[in-house]
Amino acid sequence: MRITRVLGAALLALGLAAGPAAADSSPSPSASDDGKAPTQAGTSFRTATEIEQGQQATASGSTGDYLYWSFPADTGQRPTVKATVKLPETHGSQTWQLDVYDGLRRRQACQYGAQTRTAAQGTSSVELACVLRTVRGWSEPWANDPLPGTYYIRLTVVNLGAADLGLPVNAEVRVDSKDIGGAAAVDGSLAKPLVPGIAVKSAEDEKNGSEPVLSSFGSDDGWSSGWWSDRWVWTGIGAILAALAGIGGYALTRGTGRPSRVPPGV
Amino acid sequence: MITRQRLAAGVCALLAALTAGIAFPAGAVADEPDGRAAPKVELVLDVSGSMRTRDIDGGTRMAAAKQAFNEVLDATPEEVQLGIRTLGANYRGNDRKTGCKDTAQLYPVGPLDRTEAKTAVATLAPTGWTPIGPALQKAATDLEGGDGTRRIVLISDGEDTCQPLDPCEVAREIAAKGIGLTIDTLGLVPDAKTRDQLSCIADATGGTYTSVRHKEELSDRVGQLVDRAADPVVTPVATQGAGDCAKAPALKSGLYTDREEFGQQRWYRVDVDPGQELRASVSVADDRAVNPDYGLLLRAVTVHGREIVRGEAAGTGRTDVISTGLRYPRPESDDENAPAETVCLQVTNSFSPAPGVKTTPGLPLELTVDVVDGPDKAGDVAAFGLGRGWWLLGVLVLVGFLAGLLWGWLSRWRVAVWRTN
Numbered sequence: 001m002r003i004t005r006v007l008g009a010a011l012l013a014l015g016l017a018a019g020p021a022a023a024d025s026s027p028s029p030s031a032s033d034d035g036k037a038p039t040q041a042g043t044s045f046r047t048a049t050e051i052e053q054g055q056q057a058t059a060s061g062s063t064g065d066y067l068y069w070s071f072p073a074d075t076g077q078r079p080t081v082k083a084t085v086k087l088p089e090t091h092g093s094q095t096w097q098l099d100v101y102d103g104l105r106r107r108q109a110c111q112y113g114a115q116t117r118t119a120a121q122g123t124s125s126v127e128l129a130c131v132l133r134t135v136r137g138w139s140e141p142w143a144n145d146p147l148p149g150t151y152y153i154r155l156t157v158v159n160l161g162a163a164d165l166g167l168p169v170n171a172e173v174r175v176d177s178k179d180i181g182g183a184a185a186v187d188g189s190l191a192k193p194l195v196p197g198i199a200v201k202s203a204e205d206e207k208n209g210s211e212p213v214l215s216s217f218g219s220d221d222g223w224s225s226g227w228w229s230d231r232w233v234w235t236g237i238g239a240i241l242a243a244l245a246g247i248g249g250y251a252l253t254r255g256t257g258r259p260s261r262v263p264p265g266v
Numbered sequence: 267m268i269t270r271q272r273l274a275a276g277v278c279a280l281l282a283a284l285t286a287g288i289a290f291p292a293g294a295v296a297d298e299p300d301g302r303a304a305p306k307v308e309l310v311l312d313v314s315g316s317m318r319t320r321d322i323d324g325g326t327r328m329a330a331a332k333q334a335f336n337e338v339l340d341a342t343p344e345e346v347q348l349g350i351r352t353l354g355a356n357y358r359g360n361d362r363k364t365g366c367k368d369t370a371q372l373y374p375v376g377p378l379d380r381t382e383a384k385t386a387v388a389t390l391a392p393t394g395w396t397p398i399g400p401a402l403q404k405a406a407t408d409l410e411g412g413d414g415t416r417r418i419v420l421i422s423d424g425e426d427t428c429q430p431l432d433p434c435e436v437a438r439e440i441a442a443k444g445i446g447l448t449i450d451t452l453g454l455v456p457d458a459k460t461r462d463q464l465s466c467i468a469d470a471t472g473g474t475y476t477s478v479r480h481k482e483e484l485s486d487r488v489g490q491l492v493d494r495a496a497d498p499v500v501t502p503v504a505t506q507g508a509g510d511c512a513k514a515p516a517l518k519s520g521l522y523t524d525r526e527e528f529g530q531q532r533w534y535r536v537d538v539d540p541g542q543e544l545r546a547s548v549s550v551a552d553d554r555a556v557n558p559d560y561g562l563l564l565r566a567v568t569v570h571g572r573e574i575v576r577g578e579a580a581g582t583g584r585t586d587v588i589s590t591g592l593r594y595p596r597p598e599s600d601d602e603n604a605p606a607e608t609v610c611l612q613v614t615n616s617f618s619p620a621p622g623v624k625t626t627p628g629l630p631l632e633l634t635v636d637v638v639d640g641p642d643k644a645g646d647v648a649a650f651g652l653g654r655g656w657w658l659l660g661v662l663v664l665v666g667f668l669a670g671l672l673w674g675w676l677s678r679w680r681v682a683v684w685r686t687n
Contacts, residue, residue, distance in 0.1 A: 040490065044472060045549060045589065046521075046632070047499050060490070062476040064465065066586040104591025105547040105634075107579060138644050141575050141593045158584045165465055166453060166477030168487075182654050188644025194593075196547065197500065199519035199636040212498035214521065214634065231652035238659045242666030249670025253678055 041067035041155075041171065045105060045196075048152055050216060053079070053175045063087075063094070063167045067155045072193075072217040075137040075148045075224050076184055077177035080113070083128045083155050086170040093121050095159035098128040103149035103194030103215070108132055116158065128155070134180045137226040138188030148223060149194025150215040182230035189226030193217070303414035305495040306347045306375050308405045309335070309488070312422035312454075314354035317392035319423070319455070323481045327423050327454045328392050330478075334485035335387045339380050341489050343496040349375030349408055350383065353401035353422075354394035365395035366428035375408050396424050399431040402467070406440045406447060416447040417473075417495040419488060423454035425463045434466040435624065438553060441471040442627035444504040444523055449473045450491050452484065470553045472586070472630070502632060507532030511569060511610035519637050525628035526550060532613040536635055537606040540599035543640030547577075547591030548613050551630045555620035562588045565612040574609065580616075588615070591634075595642035 041059035042048040048068035051057040061067055073079045083098050095118040100108045113129035132146055139145035155171055157164075192198050197214030311331055322330040335350075342348055350373040357368040372390070373383045402418065409416045426433045437449055450473040451464035465475040474491075478484045502523040508514040514533035526532050538544045548564045561580035567573050577590035596607060613633070619625050645651070 040494070043474060043494075044587070046502075047494075047497065060486070062474060062487075065474045101589065102591075103547075104545060104577070104593065105549055105589035106577060106591050107589075137649070141595060156584070156586070162458065162461065165461055166456075166475045168476070168483055182649070185649035185652075185654075186644065187646040187649050187651065188641060191543070191640040192638045194545070196545075196634050197519075197521065197636065199545075199638050200521075212500050214500050227650070229649045229652070229654075231649050231654045234654040234658060235652045238653065238662035241659060242662040242669075245663045245666035246670035246673070249667040249672075250674040250677075251670075253671055253674025 038069075041069055041173075044068060045101075045152055046214065051173070051175065053077075053177055055174065057173045059171050059173075061169055061171065062165075063091075063157055063160060063169050064165045065156065067171055069153045069155075069173055070150050070215060070217075071153070071175045072195075072222070073132075073135050073146070073148065073151050073175075073177060074193075074222075075135055075189070075226055076180050076182075076229070078134045078180050079132045079151065079175055079177040081130045081132070081153055082174050082176075083153070084125055084172045085119075085128070085155070086125045086172075087119055087123065088164075088167045088169065089124075091119075091121065091164050091167060092161035094119055094157050094161070094164055096126050096128060097156060097158045098130050099154045100130055100132060101152040101154065102146055103151070103196055105152070105196075106144055108144075108146055108151070118159070134184040136184060136186050138186055138190060147190060147194045149190075150196060150217055182234070185229030185231055193223050303412050304345055304347050305414040305417070306349070306409045306412060307417045307419065307492055307495045308349040308351055308375055308408055309338075310351045310353065310401050310405050310418055310420045311335070311372075311390070312354060312396055312398075312420075312424070313352045313390050313392055314394055314396040314424060314427075315392055316396075316424050317454075321455050322479065322484075325481070326392075328390065330454070330481045330484055331421060332387055332390065333481060334488055336384055337485040338488045338492055339378070339383050339387075342378055342380075342492055346378070346492060346496050347375050347414075348378045348383070348492070349373055350386065351401060351405050351408065352390065353397050355390060357394045359394075362395070362428070366397040366400060368394050369397055369401040369404050371404070371408060395427050396422065397428045398422060398426040398463075398467075399428060399433040399436045402433055402436050402440065402449065406443075406445075409447065410445075413501060415495055415499060415501070416445060417491065418447065418449045419491050420449060420451045420464070420467065421454065421484075421488070422451070422460065422464065423456065425457075425459045434463065434470055437467040437470040438624075438627065441553060441630065442525060444525075446501055447471060451475050452487060453477045454484070455479060466554075469586075472551060472553070505534070505633075507534050507613065507631075509533065511535060511567065511612075514610060516608075517633075517635050519635055522633040522635070524631045524633065526613065526615060526631045527628035528615075528617055528619055528625050530614075530628060532631065534611045534613075534633065534635075536609050536611060536637065538594065538596050538609050538637060539606045540596055540604045541639060541642075543593060543595040543638050543642070544609055545591065545593050545634075545636040545638065546611055547589060547634045548611075549587045549589030549632045550613075550615045550617070551587040551632075552585065552617055553630055555623050557618045557620055558583055560585075560588055560618070561616040562590050563612075563614045563616075564590050564592055566592055566594050567610045567612055569608050569610060588617075595640045597642045 037055045038049045038057045048070040097116045110130035112131045115130050119126040135146045195215045201213050317328040320326050352372050353369045372386050405418050449471040451468045453464045468475040476487050502521040505522045511533045514535045516535045559582045564577040566575050575592050577592035579590035
């Protein structure tokens with residue numbers, strides 16, 4: 001009995017300890033120092049400026065430009081994209097919009113956040129936000145679920161007076177993500193993340209070339225393998241508790257001490 | 267003894283690995299300048315009479331342009347081949363025909379000699395007409411050859427004075443050549459007509475339009491555009507989709523461009539082996555005025571016409587591009603010699619041209635194809651069929667407890683039976 005208890009406690013402790021430890025080992029995008037944050041934006045999917053999560057990227061452009069950035073998002077993350085546009089001193093009413101696309105250039109829906117906002121005449125800035133859905137490890141090909149890989153941000157003005165076209169603006173973009181964890185863990189995983197040009201790149205790597213690539217987020221490094229989730233801990237602890245409860249139930253039926261009907265000395 | 271030998275071997279291996287690790291990246295870096303084609307940029311400057319106007323920070327427009335050029339020439343990255351072309355710099359007369367041919371190459375596109383280029387710029391004086399269209403045509407010729415990115419930066423303060431050749435049409439024709447040339451335009455204190463024309467030129471080639479009212483804005487923006495040309499980008503391969511799958515070009519993984527007219531279908535073919543996943547994304551850009559509601563459909567279809575999967579997108583309002591994509595993981599096959607399946611990709615767009623807009627050449631289309639290895643399905647909805655949450659724990663505990671009780675009673679009953687016998 002004592003052995004069982006000790007074993008049970010040990011297993012429980014192991015499970016609890018392994019949980020956070022293993023969760024830590026799954027790659028979380030670390031905020032790199034802002035000194036190296038990009039100070040310009042691309043103008044198309046092909047030329048999108050790559051940023052990391054937690055980095056504050058800035059760019060200067062003209063009203064009417066389509067500004068593009070791209071960032072990597074991994075399984076279990078729920079990215080939030082925030083953008084601030086500093087408008088010129090004098091301007092008419094204009095509407096800005098933030099769109100997020102996945103690695104297949106499919107538009108991704110925002111759960112919350114002001115994706116489109118109109119700046120009234122003379123306001124100095126406009127703030128936009130988009131909270132994406134949680135990135136899944138796998139989904140059926142017919143679904144539009146966010147999958148691990150490259151994500152594109154497009155920031156542009158969608159409605160403006162003709163006189164405002166071409167005026168200088170400054171934009172700031174930042175992506176942070178919340179770790180949703182096992183609640184969103186699904187079975188299956190992609191063999192390669194949804195990084196555009198990844199098939200070309202792996203062939204390129206073999207030749208040791210240094211050609212420009214569509215998206216340089218690594219094919220092997222930094223992506224979670226998708227097998228770990230805290231569901232292992234929950235199920236493991238559940239199994240242990242079930243075993244303990246079983247022992248408890250069994251013990252109840254035995255009562256305490258020797259059965260009264262058994263004569264002493266047997 | 268053996269341990270020591272192993273240790274020595276281990277240290278050697280480690281050292282070798284380290285050296286290799288250091289040596290390889292160094293080699294890769296050294297290769298870079300040779301491996302990549304030099305980006306080419308041509309600055310096209312309007313030197314028409316109106317550049318004499320004093321309305322940029324108290325100085326003339328020409329003075330602002332000269333100062334900006336000097337700053338940009340100083341800051342131009344080494345690898346960029348820069349050229350300068352002028353329009354309206356030489357002919358003073360009133361003859362329109364001659365005036366509209368007045369465009370000259372001030373500094374040829376090539377490795378930059380900063381002093382020489384600066385001296386050339388210093389000689390400029392505002393003179394003649396504004397032949398933007400012809401200047402763009404010539405500039406495109408200047409930039410021919412090589413595989414690098416090409417960019418024209420057009421700086422002008424007035425609309426084209428050489429109709430009927432519409433510079434916007436010229437820009438679209440240049441873009442339709444599929445040589446990856448972008449035209450960025452800057453308007454110096456522009457009026458409404460200039461702005462419309464310059465932004466039309468920019469839109470036609472996927473470039474940007476900026477209106478400039480201050481000196482530093484001009485040099486900052488031109489500098490930024492030249493730097494942008496130096497950024498390495500993937501050059502797409504030109505292809506031509508067919509009207510049906512049978513005649514469609516077979517594509518491998520890569521980036522492709524094509525042109526698709528309004529209401530036209532484009533078909534491409536991709537071979538997918540069993541156990542591989544096809545990823546395709548397509549974007550169609552509206553490089554001219556279109557009606558504000560539009561859509562795009564990308565379908566993966568078998569050779570027999572059955573639709574496998576589709577990607578669709580629709581939008582409304584101002585946009586530069588509309589895009590969508592699809593994934594098609596092909597199941598593993600038991601047969602090792604199973605042939606590759608030909609998947610037909612069909613692209614259709616539902617852009618409609620605004621009234622009075624030319625419909626040829628077609629809209630620029632960009633297609634990314636990736637064929638990667640990939641699993642085609644998952645066994646369960648939850649990760650490995652595992653559970654999570656307090657309900658799970660409750661159920662497990664309850665069932666465990668009941669099982670324990672039952673087991674206890676059973677064994678008691680068995681003991682009782684054994685005892686009575």
